[in-house]
Amino acid sequence: MLCTSITESNSASALTGTRASVESGWQRAGKLWSNLNDVCELLRIAVGTSMVEDDFLFQHVQFKAGQRVHTVGQPFDMLYIVNSGFLKTVMIDESGNEQVLGFPMKGDLFGIDGIHNRQYASEAVALSSCDIILVPFKKFMALGKAHAELETAIYSVMSRELIREQAMVSMLGSLSAEARVARFLVSLSDRFSAMGYSGREFNLRMTRHEIGSYLGLTLETVSRTLSAFNEIGLIAVDQRAISIKDAASLKTLRRLPPSRARAKREAVGTA
Amino acid sequence: MLCTSITESNSASALTGTRASVESGWQRAGKLWSNLNDVCELLRIAVGTSMVEDDFLFQHVQFKAGQRVHTVGQPFDMLYIVNSGFLKTVMIDESGNEQVLGFPMKGDLFGIDGIHNRQYASEAVALSSCDIILVPFKKFMALGKAHAELETAIYSVMSRELIREQAMVSMLGSLSAEARVARFLVSLSDRFSAMGYSGREFNLRMTRHEIGSYLGLTLETVSRTLSAFNEIGLIAVDQRAISIKDAASLKTLRRLPPSRARAKREAVGTA
DNA sequence: CGCGAGATTGACTCGGGTCAATAGTAGTGG
DNA sequence: CCACTACTATTGACCCGAGTCAATCTCGCG
Numbered sequence: 023m024l025c026t027s028i029t030e031s032n033s034a035s036a037l038t039g040t041r042a043s044v045e046s047g048w049q050r051a052g053k054l055w056s057n058l059n060d061v062c063e064l065l066r067i068a069v070g071t072s073m074v075e076d077d078f079l080f081q082h083v084q085f086k087a088g089q090r091v092h093t094v095g096q097p098f099d100m101l102y103i104v105n106s107g108f109l110k111t112v113m114i115d116e117s118g119n120e121q122v123l124g125f126p127m128k129g130d131l132f133g134i135d136g137i138h139n140r141q142y143a144s145e146a147v148a149l150s151s152c153d154i155i156l157v158p159f160k161k162f163m164a165l166g167k168a169h170a171e172l173e174t175a176i177y178s179v180m181s182r183e184l185i186r187e188q189a190m191v192s193m194l195g196s197l198s199a200e201a202r203v204a205r206f207l208v209s210l211s212d213r214f215s216a217m218g219y220s221g222r223e224f225n226l227r228m229t230r231h232e233i234g235s236y237l238g239l240t241l242e243t244v245s246r247t248l249s250a251f252n253e254i255g256l257i258a259v260d261q262r263a264i265s266i267k268d269a270a271s272l273k274t275l276r277r278l279p280p281s282r283a284r285a286k287r288e289a290v291g292t293a
Numbered sequence: 294m295l296c297t298s299i300t301e302s303n304s305a306s307a308l309t310g311t312r313a314s315v316e317s318g319w320q321r322a323g324k325l326w327s328n329l330n331d332v333c334e335l336l337r338i339a340v341g342t343s344m345v346e347d348d349f350l351f352q353h354v355q356f357k358a359g360q361r362v363h364t365v366g367q368p369f370d371m372l373y374i375v376n377s378g379f380l381k382t383v384m385i386d387e388s389g390n391e392q393v394l395g396f397p398m399k400g401d402l403f404g405i406d407g408i409h410n411r412q413y414a415s416e417a418v419a420l421s422s423c424d425i426i427l428v429p430f431k432k433f434m435a436l437g438k439a440h441a442e443l444e445t446a447i448y449s450v451m452s453r454e455l456i457r458e459q460a461m462v463s464m465l466g467s468l469s470a471e472a473r474v475a476r477f478l479v480s481l482s483d484r485f486s487a488m489g490y491s492g493r494e495f496n497l498r499m500t501r502h503e504i505g506s507y508l509g510l511t512l513e514t515v516s517r518t519l520s521a522f523n524e525i526g527l528i529a530v531d532q533r534a535i536s537i538k539d540a541a542s543l544k545t546l547r548r549l550p551p552s553r554a555r556a557k558r559e560a561v562g563t564a
Numbered sequence: 565c566g567c568g569a570g571a572t573t574g575a576c577t578c579g580g581g582t583c584a585a586t587a588g589t590a591g592t593g594g
Numbered sequence: 595c596c597a598c599t600a601c602t603a604t605t606g607a608c609c610c611g612a613g614t615c616a617a618t619c620t621c622g623c624g
Contacts, residue, residue: 113463117547121463135459137452144459163448167438177434180451181408187458188406188415192384192392194465195509199612229570238466240613245572261571261620276388470580500602514580516604532588532603 054082056105056155058165058172064103064129064155067175078165081156091132091146091154098136100156104128107152108227110236113144122236124186125149125228128217131157131179149227194238197276202237203247204275207257211266222269226262325353327376327426329436329443335374335400335426338446349436352427356419362404364416369407371427375399378423379498381507384415393507395457396420396499399488402428402450420498465509468547473508474518475546478528482537493540497533 058076062069082105085091091102094114104126111123111132123144126132136142137159166173193202215221226233230241237244251257256272258265266272329347333340353376356362362373365385375397382394382403394415397403407413408430437444464473486492497504501512508515522528527543529536537543 113459115463115467119467121466123459123462134452135456138449138456143456163444173434177451178409180448180455181405184451184455184458185406185409185414187455187462188384188394191394191458191461191465192386194462195392195506196386196390230572231570235466241571242573242614243612246612249572501604502602511581512603513582513605517580520604 054105054153055079056082058169061103061155061157062172062175064105065131065175065179066129067179068171070169070171073169073172076165076169078161083154083156085148085152085154087148087150089148091148091152092136092142093145094142096136096142098133098140098142099159101131101133101159101162102146103155103157104130104132105153105155107154108149109146109152110149110228110232111144111146120235122228122232125236127213131183134180134183199237199239199243200247200250201276202239203233203244203251204256204272206233206237207251207264207266208269208272210264211269221266223263223265226264325376325424326350327353329440332374332426332428333443333446335376336402336446336450337400338450339442341440341442344440344443347436347440349432354425354427356423356425358419358421360419362417362419362423362425363407363413365413367407367413369404369411369413370430371407372402372404372430372433373417374426374428375401375403376424376426378425379420380417380423381420381499381503382415382417391506393499393503396507398484402454405451405454470508470510470514471518471521472547473510474504474515474522475527475543477504477508478522478535478537479540479543481535482540492537494534494536497535 056064057079058073059069061080062073085107091109092100106128109126109132111126113121113123115121124130124132126146132146133142135144162176166176193205197205210224210226211221214224228236230244233239234241234244239247248257248259251272252259256266256268256275258267327335328350329344330340332351333344356378362380363371377399380397380403382397384392384394386392395403397417403417404413406415433447437447464476468476481495481497482492485495499507501515504510505512505515510518519528519530522543523530527537527539527546529538
């Protein structure tokens with residue numbers, strides 16, 4: 023339902039093969055190539071000396087907002103690394119509803135869920151213009167054999183993703199709406215900081231609906247919670263612009279400090 | 294708080310090294326060894342011809358109910374495969390609360406979350422007597438290099454775990470309490486069937502509290518929901534004994550059929 | 565300018581959490 | 595064998611957090 027008109031989509035699989043297809047100017051932007059060294063730096067993997075000399079080149083592909091990098095059920099043969107831009111990964115349940123699983127950004131690897139069953143279990147949609155590095159899985163495994171540290175790193179990255187999902191499960195299972203939104207903001211802030219942007223002021227790249235889906239909440243609850251944080255002075259919100267005012271409180275917040283609603287009740291009680 | 298008295302625990306790491314330690318009769322039960330072929334069959338991995346001849350042996354260790362196989366923060370060097378018995382894996386959040394992440398049983402691999410950071414992110418506790426196969430990760434990786442299908446299979450298993458967690462997130466984010474409990478029962482039923490036991494009648498190995506933690510519900514809600522299913526005739530429950538009466542309805546259940554509460558509302562509406 | 569997608573806010577409802585009482589079950593030791 | 599203790603499970607009463615429905619507002623964009 024979302025993004026219907028924009029989705030010519032899925033241009034990646036059409037050109038996985040040769041280098042020539044890009045040099046001939048696909049989408050007038052696919053001009054970048056990265057070597058193994060670049061890839062490892064993006065993924066924050068310690069580079070072994072042998073890797074610096076490897077001359078295999080990884081192809082980049084550009085996507086515009088709304089385009090899909092891969093879709094559910096599509097045959098798997100690639101992993102993807104975000105070089106720039108913002109995306110969401112989405113799982114479609116049996117009744118057709120979207121569930122947002124994550125918001126990959128610079129340095130993040132996605133597509134891992136395609137390894138099992140050789141087809142992607144989720145779909146990845148660009149939320150902004152994106153520059154994505156294609157990583158042919160077969161080739162990646164072969165490189166792993168040549169460079170032991172790389173193989174270890176691949177396992178490590180997959181393990182990290184698993185831990186991330188476990189933490190997500192834990193959050194959904196036990197935290198209140200306010201705590202979830204607070205953590206979401208802190209997590210975004212940290213990731214922006216790590217990318218070299220400001221962690222205090224940033225723009226959300228996703229809608230309230232997408233945030234809600236990600237956090238297991240409705241868009242109204244997300245909106246209300248952000249407004250509440252705004253009133254309390256934890257943040258300043260204006261549409262998609264966020265400014266963190268009290269990071270410490272956000273990090274430790276478990277439930278909202280006694281709001282007006284509770285104050286009202288208590289006033290009645292003491293009267 | 295749970296299992297305090299029973300936890301001499303963690304005997305595995307004391308004997309990871311030599312074969313002699315077991316043959317000398319540790320805990321008077323660690324007498325079994327498996328080869329690569331056995332391990333692959335347990336994990337349902339197609340065995341290549343080369344693997345049949347590999348003579349490396351994997352050590353088994355027994356755990357009694359309540360013992361921990363590994364704990365949070367413990368240095369990682371092993372993966373574990375369940376040969377028999379039932380366990381739970383648990384993540385401890387910063388305020389000390391347990392969150393149940395899964396219930397490994399025969400054929401399941403766990404400990405994967407230890408690869409990243411070289412220490413386990415969760416802990417695994419036996420819910421019954423268990424026979425566990427120790428898989429030294431370093432050795433496993435080396436075997437992967439020798440047998441290409443095995444390496445692919447390791448990646449595949451890790452990818453499958455990731456998909457499982459994603460499905461879990463999706464469930465917690467979108468399903469009602471009844472739907473979660475229904476799915477839990479169906480999932481258990483399927484797993485018991487796959488293990489060769491009855492999928493229609495089985496005993497729960499975990500408490501209501503553990504089920505609730507796993508599903509993001511309280512133990513009271515789990516108990517009430519099981520009672521409701523019992524009344525509707527979907528299942529028969531007696532304490533931990535479960536008998537599935539209407540598997541089809543359980544599989545498709547999204548919310549409970551119009552209960553007395555809703556009937557009341559509708560009666561008022563039509564009056 | 566009007567249109568449509570997104571965001572905000574209010575009013576109302578209800579699913580499921582909380583608290584509490586009771587009962588069933590298992591293991592322990594006298 | 596039974597009594598004692600400690601879990602575990604069931605069930606009821608109550609209530610609050612967050613979902614639902616709906617109106618309004620904002621902001622780009624053609």
